[in-house]
Amino acid sequence: MNRFLRLLVCLSLFSVAAIASATNYSLWINGRGAGGVVGDYNNFGYWGPASTDAGVNKKAVNWDGYNSIATQNGKIRDALDCFCTGANWCYIASQSAGDLMIGYTLANYGGSTRMKKNAAPNAAGVCGNADGTAQTGWNIKWVLAAAGAAGGTELADAGAWTTGEPLVRDLRTTTARAMYNHNSTRFVWFYMYAGARGTAYSGLLPGQDDEVVPYHSAGAVSGTAGRAYCNPRDWWCTDLTMGSAVNDDGVPKWSYHYVLFRDDQEAYSHSNRGNWAGIVSVMRSTMVVSAL
Template sequence: MSTPVRTAVLAAAAATFLAAPEASATNYTLWIHGKNGGGTQAGNYADFSNWGPSTASAGVNKKAVNWNGSQRISVENYRIRDALDCFCTGTNWCYIAVHSAGDLQIGYALSLYGGSARYKKNAIPNASGVCGNTDGTTQVGWNIKWVDVASGAGGGSELADHGDWAVSDPIVSDLVTSTARAMYNHNTTRSVWFYMFAGAKGTAYSGILSGQDDEAVAYHSTGGVSAKGGFCNPGDWFCDGTLNTGTAATSNGKAKWSYHSVKFRDDGEDYSHSGNGNWEGIVGKVRADVAINAY
């Protein structure tokens, strides 16, 4: 090849390289479990043993955000922030799905840390679940499209109030209704929408819970209501009010937290709290929604 021709080829190649677009964005789906967590391996984003078979359709590029579910929210929240840093910074975006106390974990992270500077990460985690920096630059908070919440415990549970759970687990003190509601500002979601899925298949012993419940958490919490109360399905008797769908207040005027919307209310009382390690109950309802909408 003559020198002029070689020079032209090299120049064209250089121009092509310089004009090459940045790596395209990647979307991820993060699943954050609740209390206890079924013996999952903290920091291992491939361990879906708490949820069910990892082969299930559960959103694009799904990752299990595992933490020690017996410990207090503040103690273990760094693992949620590690995952958000890993997969939800730079050009990457995340869908979030949470269950029970996982609602407290993502709410805590967004409210208290969602306005902080976060290093952009490369989505390649080490054994501890921590990813490396990309270019050393930062951004404010994380890139989150929305949060789906399966029977969220953001408002706590009366089972914790009355000591019905093992008091040896530190997280139980966080699930006391007054504590959970005062832990952080639930209205501060950094404009990220929380879509609430409220189960209502309670049991006989769950009469201690206010209004409609899924045997572990009541509608005042699973519906994202800003005040405690006995909220129920339309037409139910002996309740403080109806839990309305969408962003509307309860029928007796109790507002939902900002950016909280009830996407599913269990009018048929068909969905219980636990996923039973097999994507069941209200967890299955959220999984189906995520499978369709997280892409």
């Protein structure tokens, strides 16, 4: 276990000891494409077998993976209200457009007044009030993002997917980057996992990529448009740096964003293949040991 994972474990154990009455939950926010049943937090159809270990008290925050971030965002707020208010705290794992979704949520609603909920959802995924009191924002320990698409993808720019799909319009690089203030995370750290097992059509994507999302997005590189970033052994391409360090071309990452895993061996692709696979497998390993 590297020192970053050890740090997350230590922080998790400290939080458990400090807030003995809290219940911790692991929320999984899907990306583009259907799979899970919206409102059913126990349905992991998008990710893989529900029996797989994926962090303490795991819940699937299902949205339709098709419509726009803005119109589907209420589903994410319902889940955060349910499990991340009052004495309860959340660890969050996201993939692809799920990163755009949670970033949008925190930037636009993370400072709003939320009623404390009872963590007992109805069929629509909505929880009742716990004690009639409110709080500001949600109790979130940290966010993990595998193949994060908060910076968009050139596949959406080029029309590689149907442009009639509302989510695809949101995933255009200039649109995704202008959608909200990516530096406003409400002081919640985003830990990024960037895959690099690209394919032939990856020529549409600048630098290293995982077939769908390039390093500029998966690595949380700031700016109004995508740039080409690669692994250190690729001499003719700018390095995506680890951690929160400024990249080799002087362009910083967004605030409170940290590259925890960079796929130097080019071994991990974008798709989880319905079995917790690809770059998601690396993120899941962190959730297992750190979301306690």
